[in-house]
Amino acid sequence: MQTTNKFVPGLDGVVASETAISLLDTKEEKIIIRGYELIELSRENDFLDMVHLLLENSLPTAEEKEKLDKKLKDNYGLPKEIYDILKLLPKDTHPMDGLRTGLSSLGGFDKDLLDFSTEVNKDRAYDLLAKLPALIVNSYHILNGDEPIEPRQDLSYGANFLYMVTGRVPSKLEEEIFDRALLLYSEHEMPNSTFTARVIASTMSDLYGALTGAVASLKGYLHGGANEAVMHDLLKADSASEFEELIMNKLRNKEKVMGFGHRVYMKKMDPRALVMKDALKQLCEAKGDYKLLEMCEAGEKVMEREIGIYPNLDYYVAPCYWLLDIPIPLYTPIFYGSRASGLTAHVIEQHDNNRLFRPRVKYTGEQYSPIK
Numbered sequence: 001m002q003t004t005n006k007f008v009p010g011l012d013g014v015v016a017s018e019t020a021i022s023l024l025d026t027k028e029e030k031i032i033i034r035g036y037e038l039i040e041l042s043r044e045n046d047f048l049d050m051v052h053l054l055l056e057n058s059l060p061t062a063e064e065k066e067k068l069d070k071k072l073k074d075n076y077g078l079p080k081e082i083y084d085i086l087k088l089l090p091k092d093t094h095p096m097d098g099l100r101t102g103l104s105s106l107g108g109f110d111k112d113l114l115d116f117s118t119e120v121n122k123d124r125a126y127d128l129l130a131k132l133p134a135l136i137v138n139s140y141h142i143l144n145g146d147e148p149i150e151p152r153q154d155l156s157y158g159a160n161f162l163y164m165v166t167g168r169v170p171s172k173l174e175e176e177i178f179d180r181a182l183l184l185y186s187e188h189e190m191p192n193s194t195f196t197a198r199v200i201a202s203t204m205s206d207l208y209g210a211l212t213g214a215v216a217s218l219k220g221y222l223h224g225g226a227n228e229a230v231m232h233d234l235l236k237a238d239s240a241s242e243f244e245e246l247i248m249n250k251l252r253n254k255e256k257v258m259g260f261g262h263r264v265y266m267k268k269m270d271p272r273a274l275v276m277k278d279a280l281k282q283l284c285e286a287k288g289d290y291k292l293l294e295m296c297e298a299g300e301k302v303m304e305r306e307i308g309i310y311p312n313l314d315y316y317v318a319p320c321y322w323l324l325d326i327p328i329p330l331y332t333p334i335f336y337g338s339r340a341s342g343l344t345a346h347v348i349e350q351h352d353n354n355r356l357f358r359p360r361v362k363y364t365g366e367q368y369s370p371i372k
């Protein structure tokens, strides 16, 4: 055992793992996913390409993509018992907690639960990605006292996901923007939720357990929960100047402004946010109403001017989801639905080449004294 005495709060900058999945290359300003660059991928590819890239280490051929699409669609259905379990939850349960419960319960339906071979883990990952839209959206519907919505096989993965949320088939632009957000959210190196999943997987616990822990991690407002918090803030103002005032008040009160800042890109804008800012422009243009864009731009300017901190992805995803008619409590669960693609790749990688995570502490308690 090697011990270093250096304590780094929040493990800021600490290298916790080797991975061949992704890297935030801050020198080159690139988000590398298995050798490709995320922003370039967002221009040329869709979420299913990303799923294939993450789980198979290559972009799919047309034939592979068709097979993947079919594999997911064939497994859309959830065991009826999962809906029965969700119906037992108190109605004010947050959909992230509904998702956490449903996901955890799914483990019991896996006949090979303790087979961690790469192939079985991969099949399990595809099965989960197939089921997540129904689990996420229907846990929300059930918690609202509504009936679950059946997935539609005739729509693309993203269009079906969005259809189940709103109950209407999205326009081409809505489908593309929703899919782009899925792709951008899919993988981001070693955020708290990925670290959580890998720590759990490192005890040779199963994929459902590791992914359930990651739901709890992503829910917090310092991480994925920020996208919901951003929208709540935007709705408190009615114009760019009111939103600027709201942010100034938060700064005066030393409060964090949601959707800004990032452990890795603190002094720069998250490159993914720029892509979603463009998407917001497109959605505003389609609606002929630019208010949300003007408010967000005003917020961006005031944060740069006052404290030199820039938007992260959640800041520009939130108003896009709003314009896509997605209810706010589904923002973080949908983020999770996308991130599950990266998380499953990380759990597989951890199981394939494992060493138990077990760090040490800097002790700040009382010195030893014998019990009298």
Ligand SMILES: CC(=O)SCCNC(=O)CCNC(=O)[C@H](O)C(C)(C)COP(=O)(O)OP(=O)(O)OC[C@H]1O[C@@H](n2cnc3c(N)ncnc32)[C@H](O)[C@@H]1OP(=O)(O)O
Residues within 6 Å of the ligand: 010, 191, 221, 222, 223, 224, 226, 255, 256, 257, 258, 259, 260, 261, 262, 263, 264, 307, 309, 312, 313, 314
């Ligand atoms: C997809 C994602 O998960 S992206 C992250 C989503 N989360 C958010 O948007 C929540 C708001 N942002 C934050 O709280 C932070 O920027 C985090 C959690 C993302 C990163 O946190 P850390 O790397 O630990 O940075 P930390 O919180 O220590 O901030 C450093 C300094 O910047 C300030 N700061 C950072 N972010 C913000 C913010 N959003 N609003 C106001 N001040 C901020 C801090 O107050 C701190 O100032 P100080 O040194 O004067 O005390």
Ligand SMILES: O=C([O-])CC(=O)C(=O)O
Residues within 6 Å of the ligand: 185, 187, 188, 190, 191, 192, 223, 262, 263, 312, 313
């Ligand atoms: O990388 C992080 O710490 C948080 C983040 O942006 C993400 O998970 O997408």
